Amino acid sequence: MSDKRASCLKGNGVTKVFGFGDKKTVAVNNVDFDFREGEIVSIVGESGSGKTTLSKMLLGLISVTEGEVLFQGKPRDISTGQKKREYWKGIQAIFQDPFSSYNMFNKIDSVLLDCINMRGGKSLPYEKKFEMMREACSFVNLEFKELTNKYPFELSGGQMQRLMIARIFLLKPKILLADEPTSMIDACSRATILDMLLKLRDEINMTIIFITHDIGLAYYISDSVYIMEHGKFVEHGKAEDVILHPKAAYTQRLINDVPKIYEEWDLSTV
């Protein structure tokens, strides 16, 4: 993590409270963060720690109860539909379930064409658009000519994940929020997807925010890590500092929970 990189997304005292009175839940409790341009950040926590709520606030899908979010150094303004759409040119997300990410009635061509149009390419000649779609598919090792005229449900899970990354390749957002994007696929496809995301970060200097419960993945992939417990960040810093020298008991526990595959199994107790 280098302080020389400009701030991309910053939060001061960001809080989300659901419900009122006895039914009140403080899902995210007064968190501060500063994600830098081109940085890979992981937000790690167990189920219910507030990761999804925080990502929805970052994406502008739900309101912030208290605190402020700054995008590229300026207070974020998503007060109208128009301003939200403008903000979403800068921040995009991929989710763990690729099936939920597509309108299944839209052919793959139109999924990709929408991205080109969103980036202001509506009036480009079709040959140029075709070339852009072909390039985006080839970036993720897919053949556009095999996908054209098909629907997303005709693809395998792994192909759908790759198509999601092809969309990001075309949209070129400043920030990509990736919510456990590799949890539903096998280890081999998982490594490929991660490598593609890292390559994309290198090509377009995108900030990637990984939302995960997997501290091992966070160590492997991130520049910096934020550890979340009960809606608060209990520690953050460079991935190797936080994970190799954890200060919070909670971080220590998450690390201890990672199965150590190099240790022999003791089957006598089974």
Ligand SMILES: Nc1ncnc2c1ncn2[C@@H]1O[C@H](COP(=O)(O)OP(=O)(O)OP(=O)(O)O)[C@@H](O)[C@H]1O
């Ligand atoms: N719409 C909602 N209304 C009320 N409470 C909510 C709502 N959404 C989330 N919560 C509560 O906020 C807390 C944090 O939930 P959140 O989904 O953000 O956790 P998480 O870390 O993403 O969990 P997981 O890894 O299981 O997705 C939980 O106690 C949850 O019950």
